[in-house]
Amino acid sequence: MSTPLRAATSLLTDQYELTMLAAALADGSAARDCSFEVFARRLPPGRRYGVVAGTARLLDALAEFRFAEPELEVVAAFSDERTLNWLREFTFGGDIDGYREGELYFPGSPILTVRGSFAECVVLETLILSILNHDSAIASAAARMVSAAGGRQLIEMGSRRTHELAAPASARAAYLAGFDATSNLEAVRSFGIPGAGTSAHAFTLLHSGSDGAHEAAAFRSQIETLGLGTTLLVDTYDIAQGVATAIEVAGPELGAVRIDSGDLGVMARQVREQLDALGAVRTRIVVSGDLDEYAIAALRAEPVDSYGVGTALVVGSGAPTAGMVYKLVEVQGRPVAKRSSHKESRGGTKRAVRLSRRSGTIVEELVLRAGQDAPAQEAFTVRDLQIPLVRGGKPVADLPTLAQSRELVARGLISLPWEGLKLSAGEPAIPTTFLQ
């Protein structure tokens, strides 16, 4: 049994895409020009906006979407020679347009449009959705935490609560949304995100001896190796004693203390008073332990300098997947849509614009037919939301960097009407109007 760590991404795919391919190659429909669209029918319950994330990871994965012999062997079990030959030669040669990574989205936003032959578009469904649904869910939750934190530092430390390879992607999505650092070293390596982390309770417990706990020995050791700027974890035994010991060992220039348990608001106030009384007025307070956006917001009046967020971040704070779908919307220039109950889709290739007031506050999203002009706007600024991402199978030049996408999220949050930033359950911050 081997771990799924091949570079090729082509088997990160549902079998039905390749059975459809086989039938379409056999009957000649595989070559028809198609448009597929990624959109979310709705936001997760109560959410007021979503954040598009994963686009850059998707383009990387697309470049590795190829079928060599190990992949073809799997497909051969249920497919025919014609299909295998087609897959052997396959690279995606179509066009992709989409929302910039870091753009806000709303119900029905045409987040991605994939155009090409049916064959080359249909095989990408699962890969596209897996990446966008995961990363957008995390970024959307993270953005709420960022706005709740009101400018204080946020450290992502949720790796242990999610799949080991989802962890670096989660760290990236959190950073994109405005988090400052991650505990995950693979995210540091892959994406250049600042790393963070000093010690766990185990380090203090390691230094307990047969004559009892030696918290001071653990702190001394940590400072000797990591320097005075480090963060000492003070709640292994008694927090007040831990703080006293920390300053006794480190002096008032200690970088930070971390509290990982108890009523964090009460603790933060007590610890701040104690630190100040000890002259450690610049020693920062880091809190962690089951924080979500609500707990972060509840601590805004407290002397907390930094939040460590784990579980709630990597599970999307109640919405672990973004619910985006990938639907065929146009065949040979004609709009198509299914008509079964509760799952209507809107046919036709689309574009979208967002209207904002002169102040920058957004007011509405308009979804149009591709090529259709937006109605003239007197009072509002009109901004196109889709940009070219792939042309003839190749990523276009000058796609947004992670830093630019992070800046875009920050600008997006500022552009929301004030109700859009409320953490309470509510309607989407702006309406989506379909004009096509």
Next chain:
Amino acid sequence: MSTPLRAATSLLTDQYELTMLAAALADGSAARDCSFEVFARRLPPGRRYGVVAGTARLLDALAEFRFAEPELEVVAAFSDERTLNWLREFTFGGDIDGYREGELYFPGSPILTVRGSFAECVVLETLILSILNHDSAIASAAARMVSAAGGRQLIEMGSRRTHELAAPASARAAYLAGFDATSNLEAVRSFGIPGAGTSAHAFTLLHSGSDGAHEAAAFRSQIETLGLGTTLLVDTYDIAQGVATAIEVAGPELGAVRIDSGDLGVMARQVREQLDALGAVRTRIVVSGDLDEYAIAALRAEPVDSYGVGTALVVGSGAPTAGMVYKLVEVQGRPVAKRSSHKESRGGTKRAVRLSRRSGTIVEELVLRAGQDAPAQEAFTVRDLQIPLVRGGKPVADLPTLAQSRELVARGLISLPWEGLKLSAGEPAIPTTFLQ
């Protein structure tokens, strides 16, 4: 920006493990004999049991846990030469005992015990927890779906709703718990799980022409390529018309029809009547679309032959992570535990046994000190729960195969008291008693 697909798993780690390592190497405590324990303080809200999963994936990942130059470069940014040299030479040489993969677990069950030097144990924390927390969350949700399905076929099709590399691991966990097949081709390749999948709405829509829909053309094409045993998706337009067309094209020997929308119970009954009236009495009915264990149970009285389960499976049906922690419990033979509020741990290396009646029904889990004998039991059968997994850094021979673990889950579900199988929220099915 590269995708995180290196074979080495050593950076799937939190930075603080390596800063603790650096300090422990500097002060000499790194060599102390330690025991770390994996356990869950509680089950997810309302859950009555958990299923241990991920053990085999963990042992695979452990074999790739090494620091070569690309990994060391990342560590060098915050670490010293001594630590880098230690990591360069590192392979885990300790012992691991644990619950068999597929074993049920309850609050406080000592699911894994990792013994070795502090240095070699501390660096494994994140990797161990990521894998066990993810896979156990999925398997635990899947087991509830399996018991709700009452022996009918379950197909995992959730890849698009989770991280692209979490998807095959989810498929594996679902299969372990008793699912019959997966849509995910990487899971077929990596783990040998049976694949499934035929077509999506896009295939029907592809065959619509300028003179209207040609559902019959799509069905005919699919049958020509995939054979009469295939599953036709009948709800793209009108379900009754779709079923009529399907049997018209395929004849009464059609393998199955799939319904993906509408009130599935009502639809299944109508479709069954229609199929029977058309003489297609052996044509099976597959349902899909936002199914979870409750929806599966609600369909038990309906003529459904097979369930396709997506989102709810891969997000753990409300509990996307298992909440397991990795705690230092013993140093140089002495139990250690932190004492901060709300997060007490129990010190000491442990073993566990499960008591069952002669009927096979389990009644209690006893957690003991390592080496401590279980109290004599007149009325109950006593079974040891931990087995050796790793000795001297190497996996032991004859670890349970995926098939054996799958069989163990099935036996575990049968062993639960009847209340333990209820889907409603409740207490753990059996109590855990700590005797150590």
